[in-house]
Amino acid sequence: MKFVIDQQVQDIEMPENLKLNTFLQEFHSDCPSPECSFGFYGFAFGQSPFHVPNPIQKALIKNVGKGAYAPIQGINELCNAISEYSKYYFHVDVDPKRIYVGPGTKEILFNLLEILHGTVILPTPAWLGYLPQIRFLKKNYHMLPTGVNKKIKPHDLRKLSLRLQDRQKILILNNPNNPTGLLYDKLELEEIAEVCREQNIVVISDEIYAQTTYDFSKFVTMGKIYPEGTFVTNGLSKSHSAGGYRIGYVIFPENAKDVRIQFKKIQATEYTSVSTPIQHAAVEGFQFSKEMDEYLNITRKIHEIMGEYTYHGLKSIPGIKSTKPQATFYLLADFNHLKEEFERSNIQTSQKFSESLIQHPYHTAIVGGDTLVLERTDFSARMAFVDYNGKQAFENYLSDPPKTNSDRIEFVRDNAPRIVSGLDMIELYFEHLTRNAKSRIECKYEEFTIPN
Amino acid sequence: MKFVIDQQVQDIEMPENLKLNTFLQEFHSDCPSPECSFGFYGFAFGQSPFHVPNPIQKALIKNVGKGAYAPIQGINELCNAISEYSKYYFHVDVDPKRIYVGPGTKEILFNLLEILHGTVILPTPAWLGYLPQIRFLKKNYHMLPTGVNKKIKPHDLRKLSLRLQDRQKILILNNPNNPTGLLYDKLELEEIAEVCREQNIVVISDEIYAQTTYDFSKFVTMGKIYPEGTFVTNGLSKSHSAGGYRIGYVIFPENAKDVRIQFKKIQATEYTSVSTPIQHAAVEGFQFSKEMDEYLNITRKIHEIMGEYTYHGLKSIPGIKSTKPQATFYLLADFNHLKEEFERSNIQTSQKFSESLIQHPYHTAIVGGDTLVLERTDFSARMAFVDYNGKQAFENYLSDPPKTNSDRIEFVRDNAPRIVSGLDMIELYFEHLTRNAKSRIECKYEEFTIPN
Structure with missing residues (x-):
């Protein structure tokens, strides 16, 4: 039987975060390189990592x-x-x-x-x-x-x-x-x-x-x-x-x-x-309640620490700018200063950039600019800093809250190693990109697109 | 500030069951007669009375x-x-x-x-x-x-x-x-x-x-x-x-x-x-699971018993017909043979009928015909038979399942006294109606309508 579907339904697109998530779930077990069994560094999906209070x-x-x-x-x-x-x-x-x-x-x-x-x-x-x-x-x-x-x-x-x-x-x-x-x-x-x-x-x-x-x-x-x-x-x-x-x-x-x-x-x-x-x-x-209030307080402190680390990590990469988050678990990174480099690697759109970054060896997931209702050629991306064990981090914060700046960096290293490694990967990606190591960045699979 | 609301939203009506329920909740504590503190006999709202398995x-x-x-x-x-x-x-x-x-x-x-x-x-x-x-x-x-x-x-x-x-x-x-x-x-x-x-x-x-x-x-x-x-x-x-x-x-x-x-x-x-x-x-x-299967089995048996009782109770009232339920916890009662009597009491629509039945002394809630997408003058009504303590009835059934016909009637009397009384009230209502006791049936409050 052939079903007739309302036109206005057909015309809308799958919300991109869910599309991306579906894709990542499928991609997860897909990489043929055995050293990549860790999956991917998740800067894409916006979900708080903590336990339900x-x-x-x-x-x-x-x-x-x-x-x-x-x-x-x-x-x-x-x-x-x-x-x-x-x-x-x-x-x-x-x-x-x-x-x-x-x-x-x-x-x-x-x-x-x-x-x-x-x-x-x-x-x-x-x-x-x-x-x-x-x-x-x-x-x-x-x-x-x-x-x-x-x-x-x-x-x-x-x-x-x-x-x-x-x-x-x-x-x-x-x-x-x-x-x-x-x-x-x-x-x-x-x-x-x-x-x-x-x-x-x-x-x-x-x-x-x-x-x-x-x-x-x-x-x-x-x-x-x-x-x-x-x-x-x-x-x-x-x-x-x-x-x-x-x-x-x-x-x-x-x-x-x-x-x-x-x-x-x-x-x-x-x-x-x-x-x-x-x-x-x-x-x-x-x-x-005191317990709820403490929960809200500690989680926002941890988000701040992770946000700071991510912000400074990105800023240290030549050519990358970023908003400095005051809330949430996101920031908006701006890679537009590297447009020429992208073009040399045949990456014309923000979507292609996300796709190239998820590939071996980078395995890093971000949400590209067009998904954020920006121009397709706007090389901005949302990066969430939530890829860590929230319950563990919460407990560690509770027992020994970081006080100095170096405490805070150590807290991220101890509690969010994947954020640390993910940022390293992004750095590596841009090192390759700016060196114009075209063959390493270019999409391997020409058919490579995020499925519906 | 004046808000502008989309026309197609304004054009739809509140689903009648929810309208009715809202109304009944408000009505509950409203009757000035102290003997009516029991609320109302609920044949209107279609909710299974049992416990969550x-x-x-x-x-x-x-x-x-x-x-x-x-x-x-x-x-x-x-x-x-x-x-x-x-x-x-x-x-x-x-x-x-x-x-x-x-x-x-x-x-x-x-x-x-x-x-x-x-x-x-x-x-x-x-x-x-x-x-x-x-x-x-x-x-x-x-x-x-x-x-x-x-x-x-x-x-x-x-x-x-x-x-x-x-x-x-x-x-x-x-x-x-x-x-x-x-x-x-x-x-x-x-x-x-x-x-x-x-x-x-x-x-x-x-x-x-x-x-x-x-x-x-x-x-x-x-x-x-x-x-x-x-x-x-x-x-x-x-x-x-x-x-x-x-x-x-x-x-x-x-x-x-x-x-x-x-x-x-x-x-x-x-x-x-x-x-x-x-x-x-x-x-x-x-x-x-055996437990789930038993739950489904016992609840459907109890629904059947309540349905049978309600069906026979209505049928015994002169002029009333009804579907004989084979499933669900509803039946459709048909009061159209009493149209003349309704008219003599100035009850022209199914809605007015429902409203007159919820009033003192009847306090009986049903879902009138127009709410069921029938003509406004179709004096049919849905009657749910769920106004009893389901958990209690479930346990009683489990410990001593009724076997004979008279067991089943006794089961209803013991476990669903409000269904029994509600049916008596309906009988009383129609006794008054057919005697044309106009003053007793007519809506007391001319302004009486089910609110949005």
Whole structure:
């Protein structure tokens, strides 16, 4: 039987991170060189390496018997806990009625984009998940390139907005930012909010990395700066190392009851509610406790140490620049100064660069520029610094926290040898590249592409 | 700030079961008569009353530490277990590659409707969840009324299909059926399959109630009859009393690799994957074990006993007819013979009927006809027989299974007193109605409507 598939489904592309991950899983056992049985150095996949916090695990154990459907919006205990969490950590007063829970922030973003009318403004580089959703929903959208400093420029936002005819525009603000690791400060947010008020721009503020901010006192939620127009999304996936649990939440703007009613309808139509045992477990993730607070604190310290090492490792390679991460477990490396060298090795696109780097002998996985909604010929790449045993690193940090700079370097060497080796491999790759050792860099397999 | 909402979102209605449930939750504490503190007799909400099977609970406990994202399609162990389960219980050989897991059957149905091009054929009466999805996705659709015997007539299916211009049509087959509790036999499925082959109709066979078939040897999956064109969906929600876990699966037709690739893309775009701990727990629900088999067996026996009692209770009320359930925990009661009496009490629609029955002194919740995609003036209603303590009933059945007919009636009286009282209330309601005790039946509150 021949099946007919909807055109708009066919037109979207597989989100690149998942494509890459699928590819890497398949590649893993594929290299014919026996010395490469270690797999690959993983700078590509953005998953926190730590264990799920014990309070969450314990709460899940207690609630495995909860087989009944949860209320659509989320169980009361969870909405209340998120409200308290927002107050304690983000200094905003949120009525629990404004909080809705969904099966992962990704699906919540999708639901918001389904509901909100208007043209989407997508600052680039961007997380690799937004664009497939926007395209699938056939929404109008415009890129907003952030340029050299990798942050939204209010002036550019206003200029773009003035060109758009829509009554309502939707800005996707990702703060702290994936892929750059950068943080918007209060003043920057205020300037963006000013344009949003003036231009009738609704903000979806994806703050999933909020708790990973290294100097946490510096994080400011857009929900505080622009409370009447911001949908704040967050969840357990990144800061609580529980991406696999699949739970996220949205805080609706003040006075957006109508939108909430529509949202609930969409939830009821598409998925009813989030897994009940998982919701009960999540309560403990958001409720304040010394143990949770310590967990958040230690994990953000370790991310900072790994980020610093990766940043300095890359900077020491001639021709490579990089953002200096202030949060998240990513940075954006910039290899554009080596464009000529790439071209001499017949590497014309960012995609080809990623592919050549995954090959023998480098075996290093990164997320190339076009995947981050940059030009295909933009040789930038997102590099995640999470390829280590998180539980081990956590325990080691707890028993003996590094104090000096050299302690910190030693901590990385002891706890994240694959990050160290991976950076060495990248160095080797660029040594070969700049020496124009063409035969060693060029793609061995002409057919070599990332499969669907 | 004024938010602009997409028109197609505004146009869909809240799925009625959830609307009703929301309403009932609010109503619960609302009745001013102190003797009604019991709440209401719940024949409306379709949730299995039993406990989550122990093997599933134990497996969830073991896997609370699994915080990593699962593969999009589902973890291998789960796809393998579902394949074995299909073989053992449904006598079909399914390559695990054809099995995809999603966060509830509802979302899987939604995803299939997103992907599959074509006009949807919806036999009525129907489960209350399909239509909001179809409408939200702006799909063309046609009802296919099933008439007196409440089953799809192949002749009518052919006739309707010949009128439709689409290259591909999608039949939603719900077997065993919600709301009727009826089961299609092999011959009936073969006749439907013949029309589908001839008319290029793809079948989505929602078999979520398969395991509740009272005489389980009689259940036949459409996946066996029409393997080249059927998408079979099923899950843990109904037969395993774990609707709150949110996990379902689809078995793709043979040779539908292209559709599978599109499906995976949609999953990756919308929700990534199903909760990892929940997936590991589900493995035990599908893996054959004596304990699971006994659970499925006992729960279906209890459903049968409750169904029989409800069926006979309704039939004994003059003027009321009903389907005789062979599976599920529903039946479709038919009150149309009392249309004149309804009209005399100023009850013009099925909705008004439901509303008058929830009022004092009846306090009985049912799902009215229009909610089941019937005419507004069709006085039919779905009645679920699940308002009892399932764990208790399960244990009582296990220690002393009823054998004779009077044992079974006693079992209901002992274990489901609210079903007994609820049926008495319905009898009282109709006694009042047929006596035309208008003042007692009429809606007290003119403003009385089910809120959004």
